[in-house]
Amino acid sequence: MDDFWELEIADIKSLFSATHFVVGSRYCEPIHGHDYNIRIMAEGSLNKGQMVIDFLDLKPIMRKITNELKGKILLPTKNSLMETEIVGNKCIVKIYSNNKEYAFPEKKVALLPIKNTTVEELARYIGEKIFNEIEKIGVENITKLKVWIGETKKQGSWYVKLIDKK
Numbered sequence: 001m002d003d004f005w006e007l008e009i010a011d012i013k014s015l016f017s018a019t020h021f022v023v024g025s026r027y028c029e030p031i032h033g034h035d036y037n038i039r040i041m042a043e044g045s046l047n048k049g050q051m052v053i054d055f056l057d058l059k060p061i062m063r064k065i066t067n068e069l070k071g072k073i074l075l076p077t078k079n080s081l082m083e084t085e086i087v088g089n090k091c092i093v094k095i096y097s098n099n100k101e102y103a104f105p106e107k108k109v110a111l112l113p114i115k116n117t118t119v120e121e122l123a124r125y126i127g128e129k130i131f132n133e134i135e136k137i138g139v140e141n142i143t144k145l146k147v148w149i150g151e152t153k154k155q156g157s158w159y160v161k162l163i164d165k166k
Contacts, residue, residue, distance in 0.1 A: 002045060004143065007052040010039040014062040016070040018110070020117035023081050028098045031073075036122075037156075038066060039148035040130065044141040053139055061133040065126055072110035074117045084111060123149040123159035131161055140165070 019033040040062065044052050075084050075093060083094045091109040093102040114121040127147035134142065143163050150156030 004043055004045055005052050006041055006043045008039065008041045009055060009058055009062070010037065011059050011062050013059070014038050014066045016066040018069050018072050018074050020074040022116050022118055023076075023079055023095055023097060024116075025081060025097060028095050028100065031102075034151040036066075036069075037148075037150045037153060038062060038126065039150075041144075041146035041148075042142045043144035043146075045143075047139075047141050053134065053142065057137055057139070058130075058134070061130055064133075065129050069110050071108070073104050073108055074110050074112060074122070076114045076116050076121070077111050078113060078115045084109075119149045119151055119155075119157040120159070123147050123157045127159040127161055131163075 015035060015037050017033060017035050019031055021029040021031045023029075040058065042052050042058075046052065075091070076082070077084060081095065081097050083096075085092045085094075086106055089106050091104045091106050091111070093104065095101070112122075112125055114125050126149060127145060130147060131145055134145075143165060145161045145163065147159045147161075148156055149159075
């Protein structure tokens with residue numbers, strides 16, 4: 001068996017505050033916000049520089065993705081219980097489960113291709129974006145990527161992506 005390493009990073013500049021609400025078939029949370037924190041673990045062999053991945057490569061990727069979410073109202077676009085529509089400079093949100101409608105300034109909204117704005121879905125969304133970005137810069141030695149999104153330091157979700165190198 002080959003050796004492998006786990007690298008972990010929690011970059012203070014990747015913290016972000018955002019607003020959201022979870023919509024289910026029997027409920028709709030009130031609109032509320034969190035100071036989200038993000039942690040990344042990458043597992044793999046060492047590259048030519050004797051690193052799993054260079055922090056100087058990973059930090060800008062994390063910051064770019066979280067900066068897109070900072071200060072935004074996070075809205076899912078794949079939830080069948082709600083609809084979002086841009087009308088002029090507003091984002092109109094219709095929630096079918098409780099007949100509510102909201103209008104938000106379009107520039108304050110992040111429309112995300114996810115089913116709900118749970119920490120599980122946010123972790124997957126951010127994890128896939130990070131994976132795509134590290135692939136673009138040619139990182140090939142990572143076999144597992146884990147992304148933690150926390151609503152608090154002790155409450156959140158890990159998304160784990162196993163990377164097949166065949």
